Amino acid sequence: MSHELPHALSAEPRREGDAPVSSRTYGLGARSAAEGAGSFLLVLAGIGVTTLNTDAGIAPVLAFGFGLLAAMIAFGHVSGGHFIPAVTLGSAVAGRTPWRSVVPYIVAQVLGAVAAAGLLWLILSANDQLPASTTLFSVGANGFDDHSAVQFPLASSFLAEVVATALLVAVFLGATARLANKAVAPFAVGLTYAALLTVLLPITNGSMNPARSTAAAIFSESWALEQLWLFWAAPVVGAVLAGLIYRSADMSS
Secondary structure, three states: OOOOOOOOOOOOOOOOOOOOOOOOOOOHHHHHHHHHHHHHHHHHHHHHHHHHOOOOOOOHHHHHHHHHHHHHHHHHHHHOOOOOHHHHHHHHHOOOOOHHHHHHHHHHHHHHHHHHHHHHHHHHHOOOOOOOHHHHHHHHOOOOHHHOOOOOOHHHHHHHHHHHHHHHHHHHHHHOOOOOOHHHHHHHHHHHHHHHHHHHHHHHOOOOOHHHHHHHHHOOOHHHHHOOOHHHHHHHHHHHHHHHHHHHHHHHO
16 A cells, blocks of 8 residues: 555655645645645635625636635645545545544534634625525525425435535546646546536535535525435535545555
């Protein structure tokens, strides 16, 4: 099994033709803070476009993808560029991230996402000409059955989120592997995220990211919190599957 650094975008010995990378390592506090900042950027971009810019500009799925891409470029050299709890869990299962980093990373990701949603809620609440803030956030919340765009049932929604999350985590693990060209990793992961969100949009409104789902649900109508469990459970299952498959393939090589 190959032994990689805890944060996948951290530096390794530079080879000819490699993009410049930082050789500095960071403590858990700094890495967790970077995860929170990246999650804040991701959710602010994605939910911000969903609630404030629905009739013009880029599509919300692209805003989420570009937000993740930018966060990986800006903060990935510090923490490894996860920003999504499922990615952190999958990376730990694959043996790429120490288990002691998992809880601090996920807590930071959730706090960053909630802070971004809270900022948007304050901005929206200050404008009396807009609909109620909870109504606007409900547009970006994740749901199934009656709260799916075309009323997909629980089983279909769960399966779709599991498979999409597993694919996203697999792309992250492959794009940030020891022998991969890490300069293109943010583009691979960000564009994959946007593409998979496009598939999930009519099914669950697209999650794969429990932190984003939690942030939207807190400021939405009550149904969003009631259905939030699925958008933690499905990404966890998908992340574990991807991590186990990657680890078994890595051990057999």
